[in-house]
Amino acid sequence: MLLKDKVLLVTGASKGIGAAIAVGAARQGAKVGINYGGDSAAAEKVVAEIKGFGGDAFAQKGDVSDPAVAQAFIAAGVEAYGKVDVFVNNAGICPFHSLLDMPVDVVDRTIKVNLNGAYYMVQAAAQQMVKQGHGGSIIAVSSISALVGGEYQTHYTPTKAGVLSLMQSTAIALGKHGIRANAVLPGTILTDINKDDLADVEKRTYMEKRVPLGRLGAPEDLAGPVIFLASDELAGYVTGASLLVDGGMFVNLQ
Numbered sequence: 001m002l003l004k005d006k007v008l009l010v011t012g013a014s015k016g017i018g019a020a021i022a023v024g025a026a027r028q029g030a031k032v033g034i035n036y037g038g039d040s041a042a043a044e045k046v047v048a049e050i051k052g053f054g055g056d057a058f059a060q061k062g063d064v065s066d067p068a069v070a071q072a073f074i075a076a077g078v079e080a081y082g083k084v085d086v087f088v089n090n091a092g093i094c095p096f097h098s099l100l101d102m103p104v105d106v107v108d109r110t111i112k113v114n115l116n117g118a119y120y121m122v123q124a125a126a127q128q129m130v131k132q133g134h135g136g137s138i139i140a141v142s143s144i145s146a147l148v149g150g151e152y153q154t155h156y157t158p159t160k161a162g163v164l165s166l167m168q169s170t171a172i173a174l175g176k177h178g179i180r181a182n183a184v185l186p187g188t189i190l191t192d193i194n195k196d197d198l199a200d201v202e203k204r205t206y207m208e209k210r211v212p213l214g215r216l217g218a219p220e221d222l223a224g225p226v227i228f229l230a231s232d233e234l235a236g237y238v239t240g241a242s243l244l245v246d247g248g249m250f251v252n253l254q
Helices: 014-029 040-052 065-080 102-130 158-177 201-209 220-228
Strands: 009-010 031-036 057-061 088-089 134-142 180-187 244-245
Touching: 009 014, 009 065, 014 031, 014 040, 014 088, 031 065, 031 180, 040 057, 057 065, 065 102, 088 102, 088 220, 102 134, 102 158, 102 180, 102 244, 134 158, 134 220, 158 180, 158 244, 180 220, 220 244
Parallel strands: 009 031, 009 088, 031 057, 088 134, 134 180, 180 244
Antiparallel strands: none
């Protein structure tokens, strides 16, 4: 019960990595609030799963690119549980597209959700944690794409690099308040974001062969690292760090 009596809020948590983090944190004793963008049935399924094993959770719909949604989500967590101890910024999109004919609206939407949304949410969480006066932990889901490029991700990889940079600067800005800020950098994780891209058997096989552990990641593979960074007991002196969760893909140059 590494997160017993903690309140953890996570964005983009109706499915995939966010849902896995929410469920994993609840199993470690956290009370959980999840933000989601559109699929109410999926969000309520996550809440039901958490309540099914005796946990406590709520779901709130909202577009993270809207600054008002960030304030409302943090306020909902405080209303439900009285405080916010851990905030996980996970929400993100990656509509794969080639560079030369990239539509303006695709670029703008990706930046607004992935980077602007992260900023607003992190800022709102930080404001609440500073107000509370007992520290906290902020974790952002960046990506291996913060470190390497992708032919059909020229709009996406800069946002993930930005999220990593945001955590580094946030760690500096909030250290004096006892608030830690860190990033996890997933490799290729099987989620709705890439399911169409990896439906190509040849490409999926190629990606699997690049991973020293021999498989692509599952959303649940991110829950443990996030719980580690959220835990004051385990990671109380960890801030400004970036943790690759990629099965070894990044270091495999051969």
